[in-house]
Amino acid sequence: MPTSPEPVEFHSDFESKKKGGVHRPIFSPIFSRESVGIIKPSKVHLMVNPYSGKKKGEKVALEAKKLLEESGIIVEIYRSSHPGHLIELSANITANDDDIFAVVGGDGSMSEVITGRMRNSEHSKSPIVAFVPAGTGNSHAYDLKINGVEDAISRIISGRIQELDISRVILTEGLPGKEKDQMTWYSHNLVTWGLGIDSNLIAEKMRFLGPIRYDVGIVISILLNRRRHAKLILDGHEMDSDFTLFLIQNTQTGGAGLPLAPGASIDDGMMDIGILNRMRRGAILKAFGLLKKEGRHVFHPDVVYHRFKSLRIETPIPTAINIDGENIGTTPMDMTVLPSAVRLLV
Numbered sequence: 001m002p003t004s005p006e007p008v009e010f011h012s013d014f015e016s017k018k019k020g021g022v023h024r025p026i027f028s029p030i031f032s033r034e035s036v037g038i039i040k041p042s043k044v045h046l047m048v049n050p051y052s053g054k055k056k057g058e059k060v061a062l063e064a065k066k067l068l069e070e071s072g073i074i075v076e077i078y079r080s081s082h083p084g085h086l087i088e089l090s091a092n093i094t095a096n097d098d099d100i101f102a103v104v105g106g107d108g109s110m111s112e113v114i115t116g117r118m119r120n121s122e123h124s125k126s127p128i129v130a131f132v133p134a135g136t137g138n139s140h141a142y143d144l145k146i147n148g149v150e151d152a153i154s155r156i157i158s159g160r161i162q163e164l165d166i167s168r169v170i171l172t173e174g175l176p177g178k179e180k181d182q183m184t185w186y187s188h189n190l191v192t193w194g195l196g197i198d199s200n201l202i203a204e205k206m207r208f209l210g211p212i213r214y215d216v217g218i219v220i221s222i223l224l225n226r227r228r229h230a231k232l233i234l235d236g237h238e239m240d241s242d243f244t245l246f247l248i249q250n251t252q253t254g255g256a257g258l259p260l261a262p263g264a265s266i267d268d269g270m271m272d273i274g275i276l277n278r279m280r281r282g283a284i285l286k287a288f289g290l291l292k293k294e295g296r297h298v299f300h301p302d303v304v305y306h307r308f309k310s311l312r313i314e315t316p317i318p319t320a321i322n323i324d325g326e327n328i329g330t331t332p333m334d335m336t337v338l339p340s341a342v343r344l345l346v
Helices: 057-068 085-091 106-119 137-143 148-158 195-204 209-222 280-290
Strands: 043-048 073-078 100-105 128-133 160-173 182-185 189-192 229-232 237-249 271-277 303-308 312-315 320-321 325-344
Touching: 043 057, 043 182, 057 073, 057 100, 057 128, 057 148, 073 085, 085 100, 085 106, 100 106, 100 148, 106 128, 106 137, 106 160, 106 182, 106 325, 128 148, 148 325, 160 237, 160 320, 182 325, 189 195, 189 325, 195 209, 195 237, 195 320, 195 325, 209 280
Parallel strands: 043 073, 043 100, 100 128, 128 325
Antiparallel strands: 160 182, 160 325, 189 237, 189 320, 229 237, 229 312, 237 271, 271 303, 312 325, 320 325
């Protein structure tokens, strides 16, 4: 058996200028398939994180409610009061198959709503979700090029549906030293292990800086350059080594619009993983410099991408996992792709 699956091959956009010695890669389309239909929304469950985006979530929610009701759509608002609350709220809503779950918040808020609906096995049909971006990162909404509240609501009203892949993630709840029981989460955006979550943990302590905190966290983590050992199993292929970072992506971007996975499509039935092998500080700095320059890191010699349907991460001691921008659990972690499990208004 080969030690690793076939790598994803990236092609250069020769019309772009070279930066760091390489051209920009050609990005995959966000959707690889056509729309699956049109729905006329009659009721929207507005799932609101009032604390998102420096507490602008409430203001965005009220504007969204006004615009929806002006279009004759019934709106019910649900507000979260603490982390994880949207899971509980969304799981307990009795909804018709054509009801819309519109999330006012960031990627973590959408993750909670999808997790709540998917955990409740009584919901027989895949949920219909929509983004009303109000978070700090909003990377999934960034991929969809949603430009503000009015644009988000116009997409809900137009009712065009695309299928969305998600992944089922089984891991231990709680960060290292505070582990609890095994839990199941559902991811629509990204899962990160290694330097990426180290930087995120640092960035969370500097929320007052806004989006730039992600860059500061990355620089500090690169300078620390901790040794990280893991066993990574992709569709049965085992890799046991020292690594810098795993970027597990359904979307192309993460954080504050970073082009982490130029080859990802959100409906191709697979997830993409970028593997950064163990590097010296200088090589990591170069790789992240290329990443900031429109995803050119994919051509770095110590970076390789694969696509997979199932994944497992094992580590000598529990290490942190970030799901959709939230630091919520630890290894070991199992991940399974669920193709077309959610319907998305675009």
